[in-house]
Amino acid sequence: MALGGCAAYYAAMVITYKPDAPDARLGYLIPVMLATLTVMILIGFQRKVHRSADSIGSQLKQLKDSDEVGLIEVSDSEELVSVAKPLNEYLLSIRKNMNRLRSENRELQIQARIASAEKHHTEAIIFSISDAVIVTNRFDELLLANDAAEKLLGFQLASAVRKNIDRIVSDGTLVRLIRETRSHGSSFTRKVVEHNIDSKGVPRTFSITLSCIVAPGEEVSGVVAVLHDVTREKDIARMKTDFVSNVSHELKTPLASIKAYVEMLMDDEVEDEATRGEFYEIISTEADRLHRLIENILNISRIESGVVKVVREPVSLPGVVKQVLDVASPQAKLKDLKLVSHLAPIYSQVEADHDMIYQAVMNLVSNAIKYTPKGGQVTVTVGVDELRGVSFCEVSDDGAGISVEELPHIFDKFYRVKANNKLAKGTGLGLTLVKHIVEAVHDGKLSVASTEGDGSTFTFELPNIK
Numbered sequence: 001m002a003l004g005g006c007a008a009y010y011a012a013m014v015i016t017y018k019p020d021a022p023d024a025r026l027g028y029l030i031p032v033m034l035a036t037l038t039v040m041i042l043i044g045f046q047r048k049v050h051r052s053a054d055s056i057g058s059q060l061k062q063l064k065d066s067d068e069v070g071l072i073e074v075s076d077s078e079e080l081v082s083v084a085k086p087l088n089e090y091l092l093s094i095r096k097n098m099n100r101l102r103s104e105n106r107e108l109q110i111q112a113r114i115a116s117a118e119k120h121h122t123e124a125i126i127f128s129i130s131d132a133v134i135v136t137n138r139f140d141e142l143l144l145a146n147d148a149a150e151k152l153l154g155f156q157l158a159s160a161v162r163k164n165i166d167r168i169v170s171d172g173t174l175v176r177l178i179r180e181t182r183s184h185g186s187s188f189t190r191k192v193v194e195h196n197i198d199s200k201g202v203p204r205t206f207s208i209t210l211s212c213i214v215a216p217g218e219e220v221s222g223v224v225a226v227l228h229d230v231t232r233e234k235d236i237a238r239m240k241t242d243f244v245s246n247v248s249h250e251l252k253t254p255l256a257s258i259k260a261y262v263e264m265l266m267d268d269e270v271e272d273e274a275t276r277g278e279f280y281e282i283i284s285t286e287a288d289r290l291h292r293l294i295e296n297i298l299n300i301s302r303i304e305s306g307v308v309k310v311v312r313e314p315v316s317l318p319g320v321v322k323q324v325l326d327v328a329s330p331q332a333k334l335k336d337l338k339l340v341s342h343l344a345p346i347y348s349q350v351e352a353d354h355d356m357i358y359q360a361v362m363n364l365v366s367n368a369i370k371y372t373p374k375g376g377q378v379t380v381t382v383g384v385d386e387l388r389g390v391s392f393c394e395v396s397d398d399g400a401g402i403s404v405e406e407l408p409h410i411f412d413k414f415y416r417v418k419a420n421n422k423l424a425k426g427t428g429l430g431l432t433l434v435k436h437i438v439e440a441v442h443d444g445k446l447s448v449a450s451t452e453g454d455g456s457t458f459t460f461e462l463p464n465i466k
């Protein structure tokens, strides 16, 4: 505007200029001055525009380095306002978009954090499960597995992750089950399959639960397989069935012989007094056997339910062992077994329920006799460990022994060592009762050491009377 004004004024001066007018020199001076003025104004204007342009430039440079989108200020140049205005409008729209993106980014970060926390949470749950768990994706590649799965299937998660399941798991059936579940499955798919897997050379039975991973409205994106070891449960179920048949057999055998001898006596088939006496003896022994069996079952359930009546009194452990050996020696003689005893002095005493301790010693001694083949030896030792304040009773034999795998289970209810079944009949309750009597009732300790084919040593200890 200023430039336009100057030009107009200068033009007017040139038009009205007359050289032949009086004071012509002055007349020349005026246009020169006007021109000079105009040039000066132009230079000033140019400088102002330069300054404003520089200011815009440096403001834009600052904006480039800044995280914030500021606006451009052009205070001393009206001409550049027309440039700055649309530029500021543009910057405002950038600022708006940036703010929107920032809040979306924040939202995404929060969601990513939640997702990561949930992932850790899920992993923690999976790692804390004692069952083996493996998770695969839609390409049957391993995504996740817990320690139990690593141990059972013999791989390391770190090196196996993202590898196809058939390269990690050698059990073909398990691989097939996972594949089938993924390819035929839907969000409702959850199948349970029982399958045997070799664990370090030992076959174990697993109940495998396979479920599909499906996000709402999407296809199956993976499979979770949970392998629950049911070997023990199956064994117990089998043992219970065996127990029922064993108990009924155990009950039936003495009952049948009692019935037979009673019938013979009733029918007057026995003439001489000596044979009759012998029959009465057999009936009495068989009745005792029945009584013992029923007592064993009842005692275990009484101790377990806490209703057992314990009569504590000073008891001489060597004395109890002597009583047991007196009763058991005919049984040992029948099998040609040597029954040896090393007993501590009779006066060492423990506070205990006499009948229960008798029962415990009797079960150990009769087991030693039962599971030792003819001609073997059973040794019973009773001693006192003054230092530890305990008395101990050790029953050892050179009989069948028990394998390392079966040893941890022999105190379980109804458990019988298969290999030894042919040596003697039983119910698998005797040792359960001994453990209950020694540990639950008397706060003692029962232990066993055994070598298959070489014999066993059962030891229990009870606190001495102080």
Ligand code: ADP
Residues within 6 Å of the ligand: 363, 367, 368, 371, 372, 397, 399, 400, 401, 402, 410, 415, 416, 417, 418, 420, 421, 425, 426, 427, 428, 429, 430, 431, 432, 455, 456
């Ligand atoms: P059972 O009525 O079968 O004898 P127990 O509970 O007394 O039941 O014993 C459990 C199993 O432990 C037995 O079936 C037997 O196989 C094994 N066992 C117990 N004592 C001995 C032993 N002294 N030697 C070898 N095996 C034994």
